[in-house]
Amino acid sequence: MQHLKFTRWHERQLFMSFAWLVSCLMCGFLFVTIIEFVGVNFSGIFSILSIFALYLIGIAIIELFRRFWMRFSFAQTCATQATCRSCGSYGAFEVRVGARPIYARCQNCDHHWIIGQSKKRG
Numbered sequence: 001m002q003h004l005k006f007t008r009w010h011e012r013q014l015f016m017s018f019a020w021l022v023s024c025l026m027c028g029f030l031f032v033t034i035i036e037f038v039g040v041n042f043s044g045i046f047s048i049l050s051i052f053a054l055y056l057i058g059i060a061i062i063e064l065f066r067r068f069w070m071r072f073s074f075a076q077t078c079a080t081q082a083t084c085r086s087c088g089s090y091g092a093f094e095v096r097v098g099a100r101p102i103y104a105r106c107q108n109c110d111h112h113w114i115i116g117q118s119k120k121r122g
């Protein structure tokens, strides 16, 4: 199981979430391009194909944005909870990659706490 320093982990989360966002925007451009250059005013099989392609791209846009937002909001939630309450140092712990929630142990004062939980439970 891979461990990363919190700041490194957070940076990686932001890179990955923005990769999803860029993919989402690319799909958006593709969607607009199909409407602009192919259109939906054809008759017969071509019209059905272009509407079906727009439908699939639309679903992809929603899913890609959802992935961006889930990862991004989780990373930001963790960043707001990464300060040690005992000694005040920021991000002084390691994160097990893929773990949710994150069990943090301060490297300065050995204080334990859990970050990344939803606010309703914690």
Ligand SMILES: [Zn+2]
Binding pocket: 084, 085, 086, 087, 088, 089, 106, 107, 108, 109, 110, 111
């Ligand atoms: Zn501490």
